[in-house]
Amino acid sequence: MYLGILAGMEITQAQYERIVHCLPLQRGNVSLSNLNVLNAILYVAEHGCKW
Template identity: 60%
Template sequence: MEISKAQFKIIEPLLPVQRGNVKIPNIQVINAILYIAEHGCEWRGLPENFGKWYSIYMRANR
């Protein structure tokens, strides 16, 4: 399950503003979290097309 750009525009105001040198956009982080929730895999099992698993994990924890 992935959210579209139109769906993301609806929830974007509810997310924290990206600060600093952020390489992974919020939509990619949201889609990675949805992937983890849907497949029930560990963070290390996240496919590489979402980015580095550790970066996604740290963003999700913040």
């Protein structure tokens, strides 16, 4: 699921395939992929998060 809000630092599917073996396995009933979570972390790292 791509939300269209990420710009700048974003990992593509091809890049993700190269690092997926370094990430924990996805288990259980999850609604977000590890790729989406990783891209969200990069978004906050680049743009910050104002509360």
